[in-house]
Amino acid sequence: MTINSVSRRRFLKGVGTVAAATVLAERVPGPKETWAVAAQKGKVRFGIQTPPQHTAYGDLVSVWQEADELGFDSAFLFDHFIPIYSDPNGPCFEGWTLLSALAAQTKRIRLGLLVTGNTYRNPTILAKMAATVDHVSKGRLILGIGAGWFELEHKAYGIPFSTNGGRARRLGESLEVMKLLFTQEKSTYTGKYYQLKDAPFQPKAVQKPYPPILIGGQGPKLILPVIARHANIWHMRLREVTPEQIKKLSATFDTTCQQVGRNPAEVEKAISLRSEQLSGPTEELRRQIHSLADIGIRHFTISLAPSERKLLGRFAKEVMPAFRET
Numbered sequence: 001m002t003i004n005s006v007s008r009r010r011f012l013k014g015v016g017t018v019a020a021a022t023v024l025a026e027r028v029p030g031p032k033e034t035w036a037v038a039a040q041k042g043k044v045r046f047g048i049q050t051p052p053q054h055t056a057y058g059d060l061v062s063v064w065q066e067a068d069e070l071g072f073d074s075a076f077l078f079d080h081f082i083p084i085y086s087d088p089n090g091p092c093f094e095g096w097t098l099l100s101a102l103a104a105q106t107k108r109i110r111l112g113l114l115v116t117g118n119t120y121r122n123p124t125i126l127a128k129m130a131a132t133v134d135h136v137s138k139g140r141l142i143l144g145i146g147a148g149w150f151e152l153e154h155k156a157y158g159i160p161f162s163t164n165g166g167r168a169r170r171l172g173e174s175l176e177v178m179k180l181l182f183t184q185e186k187s188t189y190t191g192k193y194y195q196l197k198d199a200p201f202q203p204k205a206v207q208k209p210y211p212p213i214l215i216g217g218q219g220p221k222l223i224l225p226v227i228a229r230h231a232n233i234w235h236m237r238l239r240e241v242t243p244e245q246i247k248k249l250s251a252t253f254d255t256t257c258q259q260v261g262r263n264p265a266e267v268e269k270a271i272s273l274r275s276e277q278l279s280g281p282t283e284e285l286r287r288q289i290h291s292l293a294d295i296g297i298r299h300f301t302i303s304l305a306p307s308e309r310k311l312l313g314r315f316a317k318e319v320m321p322a323f324r325e326t
Contacts, residue, residue: 044293044323047074047301048312049114049272052093053083059306060098061105066309068109070316074142075106076114076301082153096129103137112142114235114272114301115216119148119159119167123174123194127181131205139206142233143178144214147171147223168222169193175213175230182210214270220252227267228257233299235270243291246271250296270299275308282318289319 048067050060064075079095082088095113103111111133116126126145134141147167148154154161162170173191180187181201189196205211214233217223227234236249250269257264271292278285289300304311 043298044289045073045268045299046315046320046323047072047076047110047299049076049078049301049303050306051084051303052077052095052098053080053086054090054092055306057093057098057101060093061102063306063309063312064102064106064109064111066312068106070312071320072109072312072316074110074112074299074301075102076112076142076144077102079113079116079120080150080153081157084150088152088156096133100133100136103133103140106137106140108140110140110142111137112144112211112214115144115146115214117148117150118145118171118174119154119161123177124181124196124199126174127178127201130178130211131182131201131203134205134207134211135203139211141205141207141211142214143211144216144233144235145171145175146216164219165222168219168226171215171223172226172229175226179210179230218249218253220256224253224256225260228253228260228262228264231267233268233270235272235299235301238271241271241273241277241292243295246292246297247295268298269296270301271297272301272303275302275304275311278302278311278315282314285319286322289323293323 048063050063052060067075077093077095077099078084080092081094083090083092095116099111099113118126121129130141130143147164147170148161149167151161153159161167170193173193176191177187177189177194177196180189180196181199182205184201186198186200187196188198212232213230214235215223215227215231216235216237217227218236218238234253236246238245238249246269253267253269254264257267277288292300302311302315
């Protein structure tokens with residue numbers, strides 16, 4: 001299959017964004033409805049995120065295995081080369097190689113990065129890495145990705161750091177490239193940022209046509225249209241998690257989905273909860289999660305360090321059962 005960015009731009013100009021997006025979505029094979037169907041049925045999922053900074057590999061393995069045994073649905077790392085929100089000179093593991101190791105050390109939990117920085121890798125290489133981890137995990141990968149944001153990291157390692165618009169457009173092209181590679185025997189693509197020519201891609205991912213795609217971000221003009229076209233899971237990165245803020249953002253996203261010809265119910269909405277938000281009474285925590293689930297949040301991820309693992313058992317035993325199907 002061949003997609004040319006020049007013809008895409010002409011088409012957009014000639015017939016309008018909504019109609020063009022619908023046709024382009026048909027040209028790039030979309031995901032199966034399995035993840036979307038679960039979201040539409042209202043299933044609530046719970047996950048963890050353990051930043052791989054200032055910690056040891058063995059501690060991460062132990063926490064992920066415990067989360068696996070406790071029945072959490074997902075587990076995530078982040079994708080940075082230096083610590084964030086702390087001393088950048090400290091230790092930090094590389095996300096994708098660590099993810100492959102943790103995939104081999106767990107059994108049932110879905111896993112991924114929250115989220116991969118698109119600017120760090122060519123999408124062809126990233127697609128190959130994702131397919132590999134999907135095989136290691138026997139089909140448990142969630143392909144988390146975002147436009148990339150940490151300018152200090154880019155400067156430190158000589159990685160080009162573009163404008164917000166440039167990074168968003170790169171992300172959109174990257175997702176088109178990866179979807180082609182996951183679904184076609186040979187792929188040709190001519191974009192502004194990425195090119196393929198009769199590119200083979202084997203083995204394909206275990207999950208068909210490709211692993212669920214999680215995209216992080218919420219910029220209404222640049223990122224939300226990319227998420228609306230490509231995501232199975234939309235992860236909102238919010239400083240303050242309130243029902244009012246989520247309602248407003250969700251309404252904007254739902255409108256964006258409709259503009260590109262996508263049913264917003266197909267996209268699972270997700271947020272992160274910080275460990276300090278979990279320290280209150282159990283009933284209050286259940287109430288807060290219920291209030292967010294009632295307005296459409298279906299995936300809750302607890303961000304915690306391995307040293308805070310005592311929260312896992314309490315959350316799994318006292319909170320999660322209230323949201324499980326009986």
